[in-house]
Amino acid sequence: MKKLPEAELEIMNVLWRENRPLKTSEIGEYCKQNNWTMSTIQALLARLLERGFVTLEKDGRIKLYEPNVKEEEYKSKETEWFMDKVHNNSMKSLVTSLIDSTKLSKSDIDELEEILRKAGK
Secondary structure, three states: OOOOOHHHHHHHHHHHHHOOOEEHHHHHHHOHHHOOOHHHHHHHHHHHHHOOOEEEEEEOOEEEEEEOOOHHHHHHHHHHHHHHHHHOOOHHHHHHHHHHHOOOOHHHHHHHHHHHHHHHO
């Protein structure tokens, strides 16, 4: 599975979030802040379709798009890529980077400790 460019990932995030088939115009509504033209959205969808990330169902003249890749599956692959390319597969490097660049609350730390305890079982 290939890493998606930011614009295509944004389209996928809309499809994953809405969790139903969407028309091109509906996708455009959810991406309004980008000021994308309808032809830009159609081009992004065509690329996603070509790569197998979405499926297309036609209902007359209406085109409905659905994710063909599960969000969790993509995130897992993206995380693997990130760990490999950015942190050289070092969990210590990743966690240190997160701690150094973020202000963790006591609640965040408690949650992380619980996650690590469960992972250790």
